[in-house]
Amino acid sequence: MAQKFTLSSGMRLLVEPLPHLRSIASGLWVNCGSVYEQTAINGVSHFLEHMLFKGTSQRDALTIAAEMESVGGVLNAFTGKEHTCYYARSLDEHFALQLDLLTDMYQNSLLAEKEFNREKKVIIEEINMYEDSPDEVAMDLFTSTIFPDHPYGAPIAGNLTSVGGLSRDDLTAHYQRFYNPQNTVLAIAGNITPEEAIAQAEKYLTAKHCGDPAPNIDSPTASGGEGFIAKDIEQSHVCIGFPGVPLGSDDYYAATIIANALGGGASSRLFQEVREKRGLAYSAYCYLEAYTQAGFIMAYAATTPKNGAELIKIMAEQFAILADKGLIAKEIAQSKDQLKGGLLLNLESTANVMSKLGRTELALGKIYNAEETAAKLMAVTEEDIQRTINKLIVPDKLVLAQVGPQQANINLKELL
Numbered sequence: 001m002a003q004k005f006t007l008s009s010g011m012r013l014l015v016e017p018l019p020h021l022r023s024i025a026s027g028l029w030v031n032c033g034s035v036y037e038q039t040a041i042n043g044v045s046h047f048l049e050h051m052l053f054k055g056t057s058q059r060d061a062l063t064i065a066a067e068m069e070s071v072g073g074v075l076n077a078f079t080g081k082e083h084t085c086y087y088a089r090s091l092d093e094h095f096a097l098q099l100d101l102l103t104d105m106y107q108n109s110l111l112a113e114k115e116f117n118r119e120k121k122v123i124i125e126e127i128n129m130y131e132d133s134p135d136e137v138a139m140d141l142f143t144s145t146i147f148p149d150h151p152y153g154a155p156i157a158g159n160l161t162s163v164g165g166l167s168r169d170d171l172t173a174h175y176q177r178f179y180n181p182q183n184t185v186l187a188i189a190g191n192i193t194p195e196e197a198i199a200q201a202e203k204y205l206t207a208k209h210c211g212d213p214a215p216n217i218d219s220p221t222a223s224g225g226e227g228f229i230a231k232d233i234e235q236s237h238v239c240i241g242f243p244g245v246p247l248g249s250d251d252y253y254a255a256t257i258i259a260n261a262l263g264g265g266a267s268s269r270l271f272q273e274v275r276e277k278r279g280l281a282y283s284a285y286c287y288l289e290a291y292t293q294a295g296f297i298m299a300y301a302a303t304t305p306k307n308g309a310e311l312i313k314i315m316a317e318q319f320a321i322l323a324d325k326g327l328i329a330k331e332i333a334q335s336k337d338q339l340k341g342g343l344l345l346n347l348e349s350t351a352n353v354m355s356k357l358g359r360t361e362l363a364l365g366k367i368y369n370a371e372e373t374a375a376k377l378m379a380v381t382e383e384d385i386q387r388t389i390n391k392l393i394v395p396d397k398l399v400l401a402q403v404g405p406q407q408a409n410i411n412l413k414e415l416l
Helices: 042-051 059-069 091-107 113-131 134-148 162-163 166-176 194-204 252-263 268-276 303-324 329-348 350-364 368-379 382-392
Strands: 003-006 014-017 023-030 074-079 082-089 182-188 225-230 236-243 285-292 295-303 398-406
Touching: 014 350, 023 091, 023 350, 042 074, 042 082, 042 166, 042 194, 059 074, 059 091, 059 225, 074 091, 074 350, 082 091, 082 350, 091 182, 091 194, 113 134, 113 162, 113 166, 134 225, 134 236, 134 295, 134 398, 162 182, 182 194, 182 350, 236 303, 252 268, 252 285, 252 295, 252 303, 252 329, 252 368, 252 382, 268 285, 268 295, 268 303, 295 303, 303 382, 303 398, 329 350, 329 368
Parallel strands: 014 182, 225 398
Antiparallel strands: 003 014, 023 082, 023 182, 074 082, 236 295, 236 398, 285 295
């Protein structure tokens, strides 16, 4: 069972002992993501994540890269809309090393000018690489269409203009504003006792009790509409969906079941209709994305351009059928069991447990408990499902995003 502590610095520590495993995963979760960025500095949180690997007062970039690898462990990071996470995983005997590395990067990064100039080129190439991934471009287009006037709609990595205009001073100001103990959670899961975790955390986390939490995120006004980006590629990539529910919503679990039944696997409605019955796409799926103040439900598939209009109509039809007839009891039960199985199987991974602990504490201020989550899923009723379907599928909030060589000729108002 996970436990929560407050370190002398003011940082929150969550520990879940898993004594039957040989590994430990730890992560520093910082409330620092693209949602906190102004348009001119879009991408600064992601840039800062890169820079923390480029040298500290104690280690150069090569040493940071090599130390964890030398003992067979993993050291990495990622940036999201609302947070940045630096994480490590290794055998339990190397726990002190992983915590030393993580806290050194977090507390002592130099953000050197030379490294800044070099890493800017790397990130520009990363953005260019992303532009060659039309599925990701389509998903970002969907997000910017559904949240057109809110930072939730901005790309996490920024764009060539915003990243190109960033200065080292921008990164330093962002670092000083967000990287403080009151805005950070340390999550640890694996073969360790809470007492040992506290002792090591106090040893390596020397940051003073200072700083403020990240500001509150304004709730966005979600919009319907459509977007198209022309690319000279072989397929048309389609995203279609609606505004969803926030992470802490009472309807979150019902919405999760709905998204899973619609497109959560090979037996789902979307996969069966698009791929198995019609052969229109190799992959077709649906998922629920939930942030602290908003969310969306989105279906995705890609097909030959000449079949684009047919694919869009079929995907929209699945939402229309869902709105009209709901889910049958068998589908609800199957989705519940599928989701419950995934939740409990995730307990066998220290990295998954650590991630759930860090994210839920940062977003909701509560300890994640897989058994409690599974129980809430299983408690969802057919009435909950229908109420949530009615809330989600609102015709004038329909969003369609297309990326490909040509735009399918679709009347958005007639789709549903």
